[in-house]
Amino acid sequence: MKRSNHLRDTREKVISFNASRLKAQSSFGRMMDFDVLLDDFYKSDESTANQLDYHLSLKKSTKALYVLSKAEIKDNPIFSRRIEKLQKELEYFDHLSTKITALRKERGFRNYGLEGEMRSQIHQLEQIQGIELADILMLRRFEKDFFLRKDIFYVHQLTDSLVQLKTGLKERITTAKKEEQANLENTLAILGSYQAIFGRIVELELEIGNEEAGLTQEWLKSADRMDLSIERLSEMVGTESQLLSGRIRTYLILLFISTLALAVFLSLAIANRISAPIEKLISDMDYISQNQFNGTIKLHSKMKIKELHELTDTYNKLVKKIRRQLQVLGTQNVSLTRLNQKLTQSELELQEASQIKDKFFSIISHDLRGHTGNIVSIAKILDQEQGEISAKEQQTFVQYLRESSQNLQMLLDNLLNWAKTQMNDHTLSPRAFDIEQLLYSNAKLFSDHASRKGIQLECEEVKVSRVYADKDMVDFVIRNLLSNALKFSRNGDRIGLTAYETDSEVWIEVSDTGVGMTQEQVDELLTNQEENHSTKGTENEIGTGLGFAICRDFIARNGGQITIESTVSKGSRFSFSVPTRITRNTLFRQNRGSKK
Structure with missing residues (x-):
């Protein structure tokens, strides 16, 4: 009974750990999808709600795993090794999450991090002489195209443009006057700083990666490995439960055999005096065992042998005890079966929900952000370059805005109908x-x-x-x-x-x-x-x-x-x-x- 309760408690601890771990994984995913667009994410003295939720859920997962490590299954060292492996994997998962977060903060957004420094360099280029506004707009277009599409092609385009601009500035410096040379050299230095910052941002983007490469891919693989380890732990606990049921049955069978052997020994010892009553007793025992230990043995009232009466009473008590144990065992087997079915159903539902969630967030984070990013980029250019864009160019931008809005509306319709489906x-x-x-x-x-x-x-x-x-x-x-x-x-x-x-x-x-x-x-x-x-x-x-x-x-x-x-x-x-x-x-x- 104690062993059975211990196994049930272990199964509940596995479920508790997995729930906390999945919540931490989900919080980190929301942090990377949404919080990286918030200013609070980049402030060292502040944290977003998803950051706090991630750390709290991870702390609960670590504590639950520690409690689970103390609930070792006796005579099964594999269980201990798998718990130890799961602890290391959870630490590695947290290490990857922390590293990705640090790289995201270093990369920055808007006025924070490297992107903030790069914006500052661009603003300086806009305010000094030596470089045309059209060239600055071209650099910003390549820069934004890379951020929106994550295509290395735009990195090469921007690098080639910078090389041409820097080469032109160097040629102008050799023929310019002294005062103009100082301005051109300052512009050349700013372009070099801008190129270095953009290059570092590209390195960070590649290191962070996505579902197919980089730290993000390794983070997803770590989560998958933990899913597999938890599944194997659950299977191990289920196997131990089955072995326990088999041991109890073996115990009952051995107990019955021992009782039967004792009866045979007594019958041989006093065969001359009580052979008939002993044969009757054995016959009754066989009948009771064949009927799932239902019924009791009753001696004839004329039987005066004290030992036979005591043996009969003892056996009847033993049969009642065995009957109660079988009832308890049957009840526990039913409970364990139902619990296992619920756990299996829960795992299937979690897997299905995770797949739908991943697909939903993938569409939102890639396609939806791509369309909205195009609209925002064009709107910013129209807003910032008022008065400097020709009517033809302005008409082209407006046409692009209309088509991007139309594509965005169709994407939202498809996404909404898919979700409803x-x-x-x-x-x-x-x-x-x-x-x-x-x-x-x-x-x-x-x-x-x-x-x-x-x-x-x-x-x-x-x-x-x-x-x-x-x-x-x-x-x-x-x-x-x-x-x-x-x-x-x-x-x-x-x-x-x-x-x-x-x-x-x-x-x-x-x-x-x-x-x-x-x-x-x-x-x-x-x-x-x-x-x-x-x-x-x-x-x-x-x-x-x-x-x-x-x-x-x-x-x-x-x-x-x-x-x-x-x-x-x-x-x-x-x-x-x-x-x-x-x-x-x-x-x-x-x-x-x-x-x-």
Whole structure:
């Protein structure tokens, strides 16, 4: 009993440690995603809420692991070694978290750290003579492009520009007057300091890394190793519980055998006098053991042998004790089984929640920040360079702002619909509406984008019946298919948008003369169940990879079908159907799509 309680207590301690450890991991992730954008993160005398939460959760994890190390499983040195390994891994996890935090603070943000110093150098360059404002803007553009996209290509671009500027300044110094030489040399020194600071920031970015390289990748691997160690500890505790149950059964069997052996010995010792009663006693014992120790032994009232009465009473008491132990053991086995099932279910839910969280934060931290970063960068340039940008340049910037805002809105729509899909929160609201107006409005929405890429976008005038479906979902599908067509079309290509009617359906068709796809790519689009699979467009446009998966789901929910025809280098045709009235086949497709 004591051993069983000890194992149950150990399992609870493992769960407690894992919960604190996962909370610390989650707090650090939020700190790297959000707190690095706050001023308090870079102030030495202040801490953010996520920083405090991380340290508190890590302290609880360390304490829980220490308590767990004292709860060693007897005769199992592997348990101690795994606890020791887990302690070292937790220390290494904290070491990586501390190092990443220190590097992030050294890199800085806005007016703090190296980025703050680099901004100061730029402001000095703007206020002194010797370098054109256009050159400063070019340096800032490369700098911001690198910060937004983390592409080393922009580092080379900025370095090449700096080398050209410095070479030009050196040539001017040799021919300038003495006073102008001093100003040019000061400008050259500031450019050198700016280049050194930017180079250090690039080194820090590479050292910090991401999910695929650097300290961030090592931090994620450390978390995965702890997940595996905790899983193995749980399996070990479960195995010990099973071994304990086997030992108890063995004890009971040995006890029964010992009792039986004692009865046989007594029968042989006094066979002449009590052979018959002993045979009867053995027969009763066999009967009781075969009936799961139910019942008691009763001697005949005429039996006057004291020892037999005492043996019978002792055996009856022993049977009652064994029966009680079996009942307790059965109850404990049921409890342990239920606890193990709950733990397994909890682990599965945690893994699924972690995967959804990772995917959600990955989209937000990369794609959403990329779009918003473009908007902020362009807005800052427009604000800071008022009066110095020509009307043509200003019109170009405004066009970029409009397209970036449109892309951001589509990204948010995709992200919101994906989140609702994950939570099964979509409510189908079918109603009758005109599809023609929906086609025209979407064609108008993307006309500016198509014009900028040099693509001819045509929306044919159609006359079809009113459709019966969820209007918002159909609008979402058309918008995403048009966006994909623009994404994979080149200058001079054509995109067509039309609709035609069959017996009880209207088919909407989006065709293009773009890059096209192979049959393997088409099959993957129609059958792949994983989201976040994205391909760059003809101008390196990026996406979340969620749009088409949601489109398939929306079409299925509305009882429609989708087909794809595509040829490499010749273009693609995406067609999907929407019912014009409720039929038996429509209801069947809607029910099947809702169950997915």
